[in-house]
Amino acid sequence: MRDFAKKLLFGFVFLTSLTVFSQATVTGVIVDADLNEPLAGANVVVKGTTDGATTDFDGKFEFTTSEKSGQIVVSYLGFESKVISFTVSGNTVNLGNVTLTPDENQLEGVVVVGSGVIDLAKDRKTPIAVSTIKAAEIQAKIGTADVTQALVNTPSVYVAGQSGGYGDSRMTVRGFQQDNTAFLLNGQPINGMEDGKMYWSNWSGMSDIANVIQIQRGLGSSKLAISSVGGTVNFVTKATEKKQGGFASMGVANSDYFKSTVGYNTGMSKKGWGFSVMMSHWQGDGYNMGTRGEGQNYFISLGYKPSDKHNFNFLLTGAPQYHDQNFTKSISTYLQYGRKYNNNYGYLNGQYLSERTNFYHKPVANLNWDFNINETTQLSTVLYASWGRGGGTGNYGTRLRTADGLVDFDTMYANNLATANGEGSYSNGNYLIRASMNNHAWYGMVTNLKKKINENLSFNAGMDLRTYYGTHYRQVANFLGLNSWTESRNLKGQNDLPTGTIVSNTVTDYGIAKPWEAMFNTVGESQRIDYDYSERISYGGVFGQVEYATEKVSAFFQGSVSEQMHQRFDRYDYLPEYKDAKKVDNFGFNTKGGVAYNITGQHTVFVNAGYYSRQPYHDNIYLNYTNAVNPLTENEKILGLEAGYTFTSSIFTANLNVYRTSWKDRVTTTSTVLTADGTIGTTPVSTGDLIYTTSQNDEQLHTGAEVDFTLKPIKTLSVKGFASVGNWEYRGNAVQRKYNEGLDVLDESKVDIEGGKVGDAAQTTWGLGAKYEIFERFSIDADWRNYDKLYANVSARKENIELPSYDLVDAGISYKMLVGKDKKNSVGFRFNMNNVFNEVYLSELTTANKVQAGDETWNGINVSNAGYFGLGRTWNFSIRYNF
Known part of the structure; x- marks a missing residue:
């Protein structure tokens, strides 16, 4: 019996040893195929077994299996599953980087360039x-x-x-x-x-x-x-695409909207060259009355990869367009004429004509260079340029309206024809359509050097350089029967004071308010009206970042400093010797830091903090669109604190974030030249004195919490949701001060704004969406959103008014049909309906008039308030052929 027991024990140990020694360790990293970022919480399992693991925060996994060969299934929420065959040779199997592709039908593989510059x-x-x-x-x-x-x-x-x-x-x-x-x-x-x-x-x-x-x-x-x-x-x-092929698509929608798009890419040749191009055209009448539009879009990308060390991509894109505009109106006006009412258009000889047209063309060019210096060092640089041409039209002179509130072009045209010699002016009561032009040239460079010092420590450093020259003026867009327009002005001199030099000019030229025409045609300086000035803004900054990361802990620190230079040039309202304003330089900086702790592969917490000293914008430096420099501007101070928690798994991901952002030293300044003697406060002032008026808020404080999640309980169903609850308020007082040119305080008044609500955005939002695949490549989806605690978009004040809350539901249907040889081509169909239940709601208000006794109201809001109703039910349908 004792011998039998020894043999049994020996056999058990032998079999156990065979089992242990027959096991192999499987390792690898799961990454997003498009962004090349690790996927934490992905499931990796040997098919038909329970052998497997979940990836950690860096997308890594490791497990053991006794299988000698088989298939490994990799799955992750929102991505197409991948099956990998394996055979054990030795005791390890290293699958390397396993890329998963998002399961959305139309997502195309691209070469992402400028990876060191693009801050994803x-x-x-x-x-x-x-x-x-x-x-x-x-x-x-x-x-x-x-x-x-x-x-x-x-x-x-x-x-x-x-x-x-x-x-x-x-x-x-x-x-x-x-x-x-x-x-x-x-x-x-x-x-x-x-x-x-x-x-x-x-x-x-x-x-x-x-x-x-x-x-x-x-x-x-x-x-x-x-x-x-x-x-x-x-x-x-998109950049130059990897594969040869292309697509053609067409879309239609409500309000006679139509869009067509074509694209083609050569793929990357053996010598590393590739070319992609895309063009589109769209046009429509617009949802509201008098909001017609039309435009194009072009995209050209040329890629070259001469070796593994270098990758170049040149990109040129632009979207010339024009669209007629609708402005805010009182609720009572909408109730009288309808929620789609727009009073910016009319008819001339029976033909539609808008007084307000935005037209613009802004080509943008990028040259990206990624240089892999060695295994631990990469340099990424982007050189860019843009050239904007265009503007917006509007009324100029004496406007008349018809009985139904539209612009009365016929009557005004007749008045112009009756003017002697067609010589128009304000004094003659004439009218024309002007165009406010905004032309600019913008050049810049961003470069970033990334160095991996060791396994846990990395360093980034770079530069951000920009220069901008903009020109702003008004020109005639439509004389409406006139032959010319004459106006005069009193030129300014030292200290921006009128000099008594009266000049008059007569213009006979006009510019067509269309994007392509504006791109290549500019009226001369002598043919400009109302104003004509330029500005140069130059910017230089350096930045750096250090990050330390282990499997459990990561921490970073960022810092940047910058210098911004401004100068304004006014050719229209100043004597020639005073047209150049004083140069202004401003220094700014920011710092950010944070730390994260990976509790397990599924749970991560983090805390970040940052402080900004931000230079004032150009329009706050020069007062009232003049050459007068605002001596009271200072950098704005922003302090941000945030913390978060992330959970990831194969079927459920969720994020919780809380934040507190304080924004201080917001200053706006205006200036006035007194036209009469008097007093400000207790100080005597005289005609011609220059008076500065500043308005400063103590603090604007935004706090809140955000949650978003994604759930995929089964392969054919995905559910997404979000919620955000904010409390955005003004703190302290709004202080208004008046100064003389010596910057002596003449008067000061304080307005209590403590607890006043910040408007223009819903402070509480909720959303839930789902997508269900009924059968292969055929799916339906819907999204619901609720908006609450939405206040009027008005200046800082203690009392604001709250708009009624509202809900929106959007829905869509998608189907993808495989066609062609080997079913490699496809035809995709998509139908959307937005605001399915045709909710009637106010999307914004720009005034905050309270309800007084006897006032007419709409859903509790005084109808004298101005704003917009949101869009009602809309729809669109598209078809896309991929080859």
Whole structure:
């Protein structure tokens, strides 16, 4: 019996040893095929067994299996699963980098260039509050809207202004308007250098060329010294595509909208060359009356990869367009004429004519160079340029209206014809349509050197250089029967005071208010009216970042300093010797830091903080569009704090973020030359004295929490949701001070604004969306959003008015049919319906008139308030052939 026991024990040990020694270790990294970023929480399992693992925060996995060969299944929420065959040779199997492709039908593989310049969240391991929208979703859901529509299902984002017309939308992030949100195109800053604003009509082709849109709320990952108070929005365009092929698409929509697009790419040749091109045309009547529009978009990309060390890509894109505009009106006016009413147009001899047309063409060119110096060092550089030409038309002179409130072009045309010799002027009561032109040339460079010092430590350093020259003037766009227009002005001299030199000029030339014509034709300086000035803005900045990262902990520190230089040149209102304003230089900086802890492969927490000292914009430096320098401007101070938690798994991901952003020392200044003697406060003042008036807010404080999640319980169903709850208020007092030229305080008044609500964006938003694949390549989807705590967009005040809350539901259907030899080509169909239930709602107000006794109201709002009703039910349908 004892011998038998020994044999049994020996046999057990022997079999156990065989089992142990027969096991192999399987390792690898799972990454996103498009962004080349690691995928944490992906499932990796040997088919038919329980052997497997979940990837960690860096996308890595490791497990053991006793299988000698078989198939490994890799799956991740929102991506197509991948099956990999393997055979064990020795005791290890290293699968290397396994790329997963998003399961959206129309997402195309591209070569992403400028990877060291484009500040995507993947470039830093310490997390941020971020949402990424990829090409397939952009193409599917934009329809006739601006590219801002792609961001509506994002926490703390509010999109307004769509009722103004094609391209007139705007967006806020965490309650901060567009001049306080940074927008980047392939790493290139694209906010206006004069005022920080964005004009989406200039970027009407973005939905066609964007490969990825990533919105980083709050501090973000950008290393540049930019205006990212609310957040940073990165547009990453398509580059030269890897594969040969192309597509053609056509779309139709409500309001007689039509769009056609074609694209083709040669693929990358054996010698490393590739070429891609895309062109589109669109036109439509607009949702509201008098908002017609038409435009094109072109995209050309030339790629060259001579070796593994170098990758070049040249890109040229532009979107010439014109669209007629609708402006805010009182609610009572809408109730009288209808919610689609627009009073900016009329008829001339029975033909439609708009008084307000925006027209612009802004070609943008990028040259990207990625240089892999060695395994640990990469240099990325982008040289860019843009040339904007165009403007907006409006009334000039004495305007008349018809009984139904439209512009009475027929009567005004007849009045002009009756003017002696067709010589028009204000004094004669004439009218014409003018165009306010905004032409500019912008050149810049961003370069970034990334060095991996060791396994855990990396370093970035770079430069950001820009120079901008803009010219602004008015010209005649339509004489409406006149032969000329004459006006006079009193030229200014020293200290911006009138000199008594009266000059008069008569113009006979005009410019056509269309984008292509404006691109190549400019009226001479002697043919300009009302104003004519230019500005040069130059900017230089250096930045750096250090990041330390292990499997459990990551930490980073960023810093940047910048110098911004301004000068204004006024050719119209000044004597020649005083046309050049004083040069102004401003220094700014920012610092950011953060730390993250990876509790497990699925749970991560982080804390970030940042401080900005931001230079004032050009339009705040020179007062009232004159050469007078504002001596009272100072840098704005922004302090941002944020913390977050991320959970990832194969079927569910969720993010929780909380934030606190303080914005101080916001100063706006105006100046006035007194026309009579008097007193300000207790100080005597005289005719001709220059008086400065400043308005300063103590603080604007934005706090809030955001949640977003994605769930995929089964392969055919995905569910997304988000919620954001904010409290955006003014703190302290709004202080108004009056100064003389010696900067002595003459008077001061304080207005209590403590607790006043910041307007123009819903402070509470909720959203839920789902996509279900009924059968292979046929799916339906829907999104619901609720907007609450939306206040009027007015200046800082203690009392504001709240707009009624509202809900929107959007829905769509997609189908992709495989065609051609070997079914390699496809035809895709997409139908969208937005605001399915035709909700009637106010999307924004620009006044805050309270309800008084006897006032007429609409849903509790005084009808004297001005604003926009949101768009009603709209639809669009598209078909796309890929080959």
